[in-house]
Amino acid sequence: SRLQDTQISDRESREIDALRKDCDRLNSEVEKLSSTLLDLQTDEAKHRATSQKLLRDQTISKDLLEKIRMDTTKELESSDEMFEDLQLQISDLTANIRMMQQIAVDDELNQAQIFGTTGGVKETKQRGKKSRRSNRKR
Numbered sequence: 001s002r003l004q005d006t007q008i009s010d011r012e013s014r015e016i017d018a019l020r021k022d023c024d025r026l027n028s029e030v031e032k033l034s035s036t037l038l039d040l041q042t043d044e045a046k047h048r049a050t051s052q053k054l055l056r057d058q059t060i061s062k063d064l065l066e067k068i069r070m071d072t073t074k075e076l077e078s079s080d081e082m083f084e085d086l087q088l089q090i091s092d093l094t095a096n097i098r099m100m101q102q103i104a105v106d107d108e109l110n111q112a113q114i115f116g117t118t119g120g121v122k123e124t125k126q127r128g129k130k131s132r133r134s135n136r137k138r
Helices: 002-006 010-105 107-111 128-135
Strands: none
Touching (some): 010 107
16 A cells, blocks of 8 residues: 555656656756847847947047037138238229329329328227227127
8 A cells, every 4th residue: 555655657657757848848948048138138238338439439529520610610710800801902902003003194193202291199090900800799
């Protein structure tokens, strides 16, 4: 009677084998999923590092772009001032040439002597561009 109690029936033996196979299959699946999880966590860490680098690069690029914009604005303002100055110089030279041509054509002016005046201190008014520059808001 003791032997009968410890003996396993065929049905119970098949259930035990099926459970062992299920355990082996589940253990194998856990190992595969653990390996996959580790691979995905490694990939995530790489992606995070890449993302951080790209964010730093983006910040640097934005700062550089802002500096370029500011430099370009300053350069444009400087070019505008230089252009105005050159226009004034051209205007002055054109007036001088006209006057010299008029003097060359007119005998009376050609023979005339031009005298300068010296005297007390005169308050001099700034020429066009300079006064415009000082009044311009920066």
